[in-house]
Amino acid sequence: MNLHNQLDPLSRRAFCERWASAALGVTVLHGLGGSAFAAEAAKAAATSGPGFGKAKNVIFLQMIGGMTHIDTLDPKEGPTQGPKAPIKTKADFQLGGTMENLAKQADKFSIIRSMTSKTGVHAAGQYVIRTGYEERGTIKHPNIGAWAQHFLGSSHKTLPSNVCVNRQPQNGNGFFPSSFSPLPILDPDVGLQYAKSEVAPEQMNKRIAMLDQLDAGFRDRFKTSEVKSYTQFYDKTISIMSSTDLEAFHLDDEPEALKEKYGKGKFGQGCLLARRLVEKGIRYIEVAKGGWDMHNNIDDGLDEHGAELDQALAALLEDLKERGLLESTLVVLCSEFGRGPKINGNGGRDHHPKVFSTLLAGGGIKGGYIHGASDKEGMAVADKQTSPQDFLSTIGWSLGLPVDEVVMSPSNRPFTVGDKGKAVMELFA
């Protein structure tokens, strides 16, 4: 039996008990009886359709700081254009001048050019694009990875189902148990923090045997779910430490040429790590990349960060395709907002949530397709307005999640995947 499926109900029960033990029989976190059952029910109940459930994994590339859509995914001419002239691609649309490698992969992805958001504040915008909800002082909302774990159960018998690379695990499990929280990999070259023991395996085994012996009395006396849950976390961690599963985090096992193809920066290596994790069966991986808050000198910014994104994303799509993983892996590229049409006095662009772009590939998504449009200047949405909620519902749909199903939080408030957004069906082949 999947160990994770044993753990989660336990820790969840601890979570619910604290508040529910005195309340009178109110059911919380609907569907939490057991992830496996929930997965069955979700599969049965959801209406299927084009693309539904095609994705088994999601690689969520989050550009931090507000990626300029005009210089990347939605190039313009005239005064809006900026320092780099648009370039042709393999498909019948253009990309920003820095996206040379991505242009060659244009037959593999779709772009939404009609995204719009209500906030121009970084943290608030990132929160919305990850969770679909506005940030509140009274509740935390889950990301898609946590929603997926709720509906589909764990994706791996030992490793977590939800990983985030190059960032801290905030905006993760939301109101779900902390076992749904993304496992943070702060530096892809280093891998999982504290995974290595400071002493030789033989010494560690002695320690673990002694631990088992000396703690036995306490464990016998207190057979509560909290104590059992900790014991299981220890068992699981010890098995991870000694298992080959941790190899998923070892980038050194990748050929040097491939590492260079992705780009040796943290983002390139993060994308490569994401692919390794997908191969290992980890469902949801977010890779973050900063540097996009280009208020000054956007020309230099693009040379550095635009090029890094271009190289890594193109390599990722090509690599996934070659390995036959692209059909079952949804890759999305997004940012908290775009940047304005006007080049400011410092040669940069300022925050622009009114219209921006996202990219989707794999997981049943069409190749070479543009959805919606911004107006001529890149100022506002011209066609097929799409919200962060629609975007997240699309991801949920691709993963086969029941996006309409209402889940009650422990505080008894109703929530859905992507806050009642509508999946963009035109994106699916």
Next chain:
Amino acid sequence: MKTRFCLPLACALLVTGLQADNEVYRTWTDSQGRKLEATFRGIENGNVFLQIRNGYVYRLSLDKLSAADQQAAKTLKPEGLGIPSDPNLAQAAAQIDMLVEAGLKKAEQKPNPLASDEQFVRRVFLDLAGRIPTREEALEFINDTSLSKRAKVIDRLLESEGYRSHLFNYFADMLRMADVAQKARFYTYQDWLKKQIGENVPWNKLVYSMMTADGKLLENGATGYLLRDAGMRLDNLSLTLSTFIGANVSCAQCHDHPFADWTQRQFFEMAAFFGATETYGAKGNAGAGMQGMRKVLASLGDKKLQQQAKNLLRVNALAVEDSSTNDLKLPDDYKYPDAKPGDLVTPKLITWSDDKTKKAYQGVQTTKHDEQLREQFAKWMTSPDNPRFAMTIANRMWKHMFGIGVKEPVADLDDPNASSNPALLHHLANEMVRLKFDLKQFLRVLCNTDTYQREATSHELADNSAYLFPGPILRRMTAEQAWDSCATLVVGADVDKFKGHRGETYAKAMSIDLSGEASPDVIKGQIENAIASMRQFGGKAAGTPKNKKKRMMNQGGEEDLTLAPPVRDGMVLARASELPQPEKDQHFLRMFGQSDRQIADSESEEGSIPQVLMLMNGEAQRVIGQNDSLVVKTASAQKTPEQQVESLYLSFFSRKPKPDELASATAGLSNGMTMRDLTWVLFNTREFIFVE
């Protein structure tokens, strides 16, 4: 002491008719022939302690008793948990026990056995002082033969530095205290709260201060509560109502509450009490001073300097001010027929259906002066007659000690009768009022109850059935308790010495006089000075500036721990309350569940794989097991391996090892395991991280 046969407490209404029935009563007679039916609690220093059925404990001089009873007092085995520090306290504790026992009896449950000294001392240190006792502190208690030792250790811990630190941690989670908010540092707010706790300011006064605070954050830390959510007064109010009076209104911020009685209209009527409160940029500062500032700003050539100066101004502009008109309007999407979107809202207090007396509402009349709206609200909310204010904090403090509230969740007291023991909940609220919101006194009562001093419940709590408190529940340590306990293992009780006091330093560094008196040159000088001192707060400010490290030796060459805490392997070994709030994500505290201070009451007690990896392989286990760690030094100084193991057990668990544990551990030591291995093992046990 004069013998009185009357109820000394006014507040015993609820427990009339209830009697503790698990004790042995006998009739005592004094030398004048007066009789008293009481249970024998013990004899100390020539005084006999007798507890009557309502819980009151008489202290009688032995020689005042009849000869037969003098003999009895010398031979009888004392009942209960030793002798309390004062008779009223004993009675207050006994009344709680009776209510708990009545609840248990009704459900045909039995209370847990009384906890051993070892269990008790570790628990009471963790619950009151926020850390485990050192080996010496544990031994001192265990070896103390006096009958009043439990009461005494409670009294001592309530006066300790750890008490202030631990209660601060609780409120910091509840109030979402973060170093950084609104792009400023909220150190003065933290220092203010610590000072209130240190001075044991009554809870109603403390909350009243937060609700009504005026002025700059830099000058008045109490403004931090409203400024934490500057510009978001609806969110702030929602939290105020749920945190302090358990009104579960968060839904009503956007629409009528689907399950409870609250309407969106009511929510806005409450919010209107803050409709004339300005938290978004200090308006009063828009005068001559601010204009002078702008000129000075423009004259700063360097862009970076200009930016720093702007930040400085923003920090100085963070203030709470009252305007003369309430401008709160209904939201644009207001959809109910009783009013239109955008209508101005008249302030109106909410009422609960079970609140028959409405005493709290008397004397609160809607003023014509909008600038006094906040005071009206605060007066009503913190009134002893408010039907929820005392109950909410009483229930929270109960949870703080027992691990679970009488009513859960603690932020929803809309229906007190849905609690596990409504009579107990009402009694605790009355006690809070009787004790005039003195939290220390309230906690003293709770800790002196038999209920608190029983063994922790060892069986699984049944789903959805009320917990009736046969004893405290088994709890995992909070992140702060675990961290402070680790630091205690390494440096001992000295860990309590260091205090950050960052508020004062920060305010001094950042304050600029915007009164308009100062000339542009003077202002410019102020800005430059402030920018120079801003640097120490620039990055993620640690508990102590690193450059102070050299100065932390005093003349004797010893570390002066009041100035700077010890640092081992990059870990600053100060109490969690003196470290950054919250700590950075990869710190032990956060990995162990410290709240990120974004959501109220969101400290987590759950495990995770990264957390267990950290416990097994991270810095904490290393620093605890190193030779310069106190726990290792103390154990190494013992002569035999048996004594060494015993020393470690006392340090980690406040108890001696059982024979089989002693045998296993000493066998390990002779089989190639080191002291460091053993500290690793004990640190990674469930027994270490759980509180019995």
